[in-house]
Amino acid sequence: MHPEIVLPCLDEAEALPYVLKRMPDDWPVIVVDNGSTDDTAAVARGHGARVVVEPRRGYGAAVHAGLEAAGGELVAFLDGDGSLDADVLPGMAETVASGRADIAVGRRVPDTVGVWPWHARAANAVIAGMLRTRGVPVHDIAPIRVARRQALLDLRIEDRAFGYPLELLLRAGRAGWRFDEIPVTYSRRAGGRSKVSGSVKGTVRAGRDMIRLLR
Numbered sequence: 363m364h365p366e367i368v369l370p371c372l373d374e375a376e377a378l379p380y381v382l383k384r385m386p387d388d389w390p391v392i393v394v395d396n397g398s399t400d401d402t403a404a405v406a407r408g409h410g411a412r413v414v415v416e417p418r419r420g421y422g423a424a425v426h427a428g429l430e431a432a433g434g435e436l437v438a439f440l441d442g443d444g445s446l447d448a449d450v451l452p453g454m455a456e457t458v459a460s461g462r463a464d465i466a467v468g469r470r471v472p473d474t475v476g477v478w479p480w481h482a483r484a485a486n487a488v489i490a491g492m493l494r495t496r497g498v499p500v501h502d503i504a505p506i507r508v509a510r511r512q513a514l515l516d517l518r519i520e521d522r523a524f525g526y527p528l529e530l531l532l533r534a535g536r537a538g539w540r541f542d543e544i545p546v547t548y549s550r551r552a553g554g555r556s557k558v559s560g561s562v563k564g565t566v567r568a569g570r571d572m573i574r575l576l577r
Contacts, residue, residue, distance in 0.1 A: 364389040365436035365455045365508060367448075368428030369411075370421055374442045375400040377552035381444045382409040386451055392431055393442065396424040422526030426519070432511050440506040444552030445477075446470075450544060454508040457542045464513065464539035467531075468506035468546035477550055489528065492576050498535035500543050503527050513539075525575050532575060 367385055371378070371393050378393070385391055393406035394414045403413045416427035425439060436455055440446045446468065454466035472478045490501050504527050517533040519526060534541075 363434055365438050365451070366432040366434045367391045367438045367440070367451070368394060368425060368432065369440065369442035370394045370396055370424030370428065371398065371402050371406070371442040372396045372419070372424070373398045373400045373402060375402045375405045377444045378402065378405045378411075378442060379409060380552040381442055381448075382406070382411055384444070384448045386448065389438075389451070390434070392428045394424040394428040394431075396420070418522065420523040420526075422519070422522035422524070422529075425526055426522065429511065429514055435510060435512075436508060437511045437514065438506075438508045440468075445549055446506045447547040447549070450506070450546050451508065454506075454542070454544065458508050458510065462540075463542035465504075465507060465509040465534055466542045466544065467500060467502070467504040469500070469502040469543050470505060470548035471545045472548045474550070477548055489576070493528075493531055493535070496532065496535060496576075498531050499541050500531060502543070504531055506546055509534075521575065528575050 364386070367389055369381065369391060382391060391411040392414055393402070393411045394416050395403045397417050397419050403415070406413050414427055414431045416424050429437060436458060438451050438455065440448065450468060457463050457466045470478065486503060489503060493500055517530065517537065519529050519533060521529045
């Protein structure tokens with residue numbers, strides 16, 4: 363059975379047709395509708411995805427709802443905006459399935475100038491640097507990742523906002539997980555504007571959620 367892909371989505375109806383066509387063949391996809399006001403759920407179902415509704419707003423709330431809904435041994439996570447190259451997922455999954463790593467994570471590599479706004483890139487670099495001082499060998503905050511479902515549940519991640527991926531990395535590091543970080547092409551999103559990197563305000567809000575976990 364192929365790993366399941368979880369796509370946390372908030373108002374991604376415009377991007378989803380493009381995103382879902384780029385998923386690995388025959389991999390089941392769970393779209394977590396995180397309180398969208400557009401046709402995200404309908405578009406997802408129309409393209410063959412399973413929809414899970416998580417009305418409580420927050421990236422972590424959406425990701426955790428997808429994790430709980432998944433039934434496979436391996437679960438993959440990436441944003442539902444089309445900015446990340448899903449072609450890397452089979453290789454990431456094989457690394458975890460083979461036992462060479464406990465979690466495979468992506469390190470974003472922008473494909474054009476301006477894709478990754480300076481404020482978001484700077485914040486990411488600072489936080490990743492702080493992670494490395496804590497023994498977590500990453501250069502990005504895992505915007506795309508693959509791991510075993512039960513192992514993720516066993517980490518008991520509590521954050522339900524933008525701090526979720528950072529808490530995941532911190533807890534995985536403390537648990538002695540082996541990391542495999544690979545480059546992943548980072549492109550312009552397929553539609554709309556990013557809730558985080560699309561504005562300084564969004565970046566500051568996400569940074570606030572993360573920094574408190576590093577204190």
